Amino acid sequence: MIDYTQFHAIFPGQGPTPYSNKDVQEIETLRKSFNGVLFIDRVLKALSIGEGRTYPPKGDNGLRSLHKHICESKVSAHHKLSVFYYLLLDHDLVRGMKSQLAEEFAESSGLPGKYQILMRGLWHMDRKEFKFALEYLAHPSLPSEFADEIVTVLVRHAKDNDYSLPLAYYHTTQPVFKTSEALDLLFGALVRTSITESLFFSRKYPENTRRLLFEKLVSSVLEEQSLGGARSKELVGLPLDGFEETWFQEYLTEGEGSKLKLAASTVETRQIITGRHRGQIRIRGLDEDGPVAKSARSVRAGR
Known part of the structure; x- marks a missing residue:
């Protein structure tokens, strides 16, 4: 020795x-x-x-x-x-x-x-x-030694919005994060990679954290997309459960999300897709041939 x-x-x-x-x-x-x-x-x-x-x-x-x-x-x-x-x-x-x-x-x-x-x-x-x-x-x-720091570094040094390395590390090791920063960075990378997968990811956490992640998902997509874009279509067509449906409506009508430019039109599109408030479409002055209705029909048709 x-x-x-x-x-x-x-x-x-x-x-x-x-x-x-x-x-x-x-x-x-x-x-x-x-x-x-x-x-x-x-x-x-x-x-x-x-x-x-x-x-x-x-x-x-x-x-x-x-x-x-x-x-x-x-x-x-x-x-x-x-x-x-x-x-x-x-x-x-x-x-x-x-x-x-x-x-x-x-x-x-x-x-x-x-x-x-x-x-x-x-x-x-x-x-x-x-x-x-x-x-x-x-x-x-x-063991997941330094997992928070590893994920943080990998996300911050990702090039050209390619987050395959931090996501591969997470999916392989399944670490339990000790800091909100690491979780927030990983979730942001996941949202930019797959909206649907990020929704399912958020469901792993307790209600308070889960809601914060869900609202981050909604805001991240709406801040980068126009109504009718591929990612906004995916957002309004997500298979939300009862909690998420309520959070979606409240965040975009009463919460911080209501300040987003596309908040109102996104809520309307979601309502049309889910069949809610059908009778209000004309009352609110929404033309069934207008952009919101067309966007909703496009999502329902899978285009």
């Missing part, structure tokens, strides 16, 4: 090192793009390793100092080894494809596989290699 308290038992004494001024600047640029927090920062904070920002270490002296902080921390050996494994992935990066320092260390130290999988996944996240990261972080052997 390797003696990890000995610096050179872990880190090579010769060859390229990953913490030159240029390397440190590149890591700091990545940190800035993540609103000032890398996943390794979260790991070190959770393990109470060091005081303040200790990663990336600056040069050999900085790495020795970080090694000392890790060894002196009051956490399990597996957690210490996990941080060393992450640091050795940095070394492998600058040494090229053939370098296997991290894997050799994991084998010689007896670091369990799930810790290797987690730390490699977080390492890829910190380098914005999100597809590679999910190959590890969605592994069934892992």
Whole structure:
């Protein structure tokens, strides 16, 4: 078994090192793009390793100092080894494809596989290699560690409204979110991807949260679409239950949703589709050949 308290038992004494001024600047640029927090920062904070920002270490002296902080921390050996494994992935990066320092260390130290999988996944996240990261972080052997943060990063860094990665992570791991921010971001991504699926998703939550999500669904669609657009047609044609039908009407007639430009016409279209208040169509001055009635007929016809 390797003696990890000995610096050179872990880190090579010769060859390229990953913490030159240029390397440190590149890591700091990545940190800035993540609103000032890398996943390794979260790991070190959770393990109470060091005081303040200790990663990336600056040069050999900085790495020795970080090694000392890790060894002196009051956490399990597996957690210490996990941080060393992450640091050795940095070394492998600058040494090229053939370098296997991290894997050799994991084998010689007896670091369990799930810790290797987690730390490699977080390492890829910190380098914005999100597809590679999910190959590890969605592994069934892992608990949903840092799930809120992973979803938040994946949604915020999605390109061209492609939310396949955060949704794939969620559907694979089924995490229970600890923060409203992560839930809100994931739901927003889901709404932009599939209106119907987001409706069914909202039904998993208690009534208060469920209603807030439902109202977010309605407002998100109406803020981006014109009446008669494909997504607004899908919205007014949703298979709502009794609670959702009431929330839909109240939100768009009395609540914050009533301020939306298409609120009134959307309510009317929904009423026509569901067969409610048929006799009021003419009384309200709605022409059966007008845009609202035409939109409703289009939805009923599935066009």
